[in-house]
Amino acid sequence: MKHDPAKEQTLVVLKPDAVLRGVSGEIITRFEKVGLKIVAMRMLDVTKELAEKHYPVSREEWVRMMGEKTLENYEKYGISAKERHGTEDTLELGKMIREWLIEYMQESPVIAMVLEGPHACELVRKMLGHTLPLLAAPGTIRGDYAYDSSYLANKSARAIKNLVHASGTVEEAMYEIPLWFDKSHIFSYTRVEEKVMQE
Numbered sequence: 001m002k003h004d005p006a007k008e009q010t011l012v013v014l015k016p017d018a019v020l021r022g023v024s025g026e027i028i029t030r031f032e033k034v035g036l037k038i039v040a041m042r043m044l045d046v047t048k049e050l051a052e053k054h055y056p057v058s059r060e061e062w063v064r065m066m067g068e069k070t071l072e073n074y075e076k077y078g079i080s081a082k083e084r085h086g087t088e089d090t091l092e093l094g095k096m097i098r099e100w101l102i103e104y105m106q107e108s109p110v111i112a113m114v115l116e117g118p119h120a121c122e123l124v125r126k127m128l129g130h131t132l133p134l135l136a137a138p139g140t141i142r143g144d145y146a147y148d149s150s151y152l153a154n155k156s157a158r159a160i161k162n163l164v165h166a167s168g169t170v171e172e173a174m175y176e177i178p179l180w181f182d183k184s185h186i187f188s189y190t191r192v193e194e195k196v197m198q199e
Contacts, residue, residue, distance in 0.1 A: 067094030104159035
């Protein structure tokens with residue numbers, strides 16, 4: 001399938017903390033106001049099977065990167081990963097964080113969406129801000145609605161509560177969307193902004 005940047009699609013999941021804090025509507029509104037089109041949406045309880053597929057252990061580079069970030073954070077605060085978790089191996093630390101993510105996604109229902117629009121993947125990530133809410137700039141979704149840090153999360157042996165998951169790349173979106181939605185649940189229609197942008 002040929003990629004069309006004008007009609008790019010991305011998966012967005014409002015995580016348990018967004019739902020439990022009652023900020024889902026405000027987050028969705030921000031995506032709509034910028035012109036992104038909701039082409040699929042549902043609320044669901046995430047099964048362990050879905051969470052494991054969404055965060056596959058086979059993505060070793062991603063798993064190791066999470067471990068590296070954790071190790072860097074521990075060093076910054078003078079914490080020994082070896083003492084706390086029994087290892088300094090970035091892959092093992094990453095696998096531990098993956099398990100926390102899987103547990104986190106099952107804490108409450110989530111709201112999953114497919115958003116469509118020009119450069120949707122990049123635009124959504126820009127709107128969300130840094131994945132560590134403490135580092136997210138004011139004006140971004142995480143900067144405005146969250147404050148969690150890797151220090152707080154690691155101290156409590158849990159995932160960082162950063163409100164929203166969004167596909168990092170077009171390739172990632174193409175893998176993730178079919179996990180969450182059947183093709184028959186993704187709609188096609190034209191928003192006013194699309195007509196304006198074409199004139």
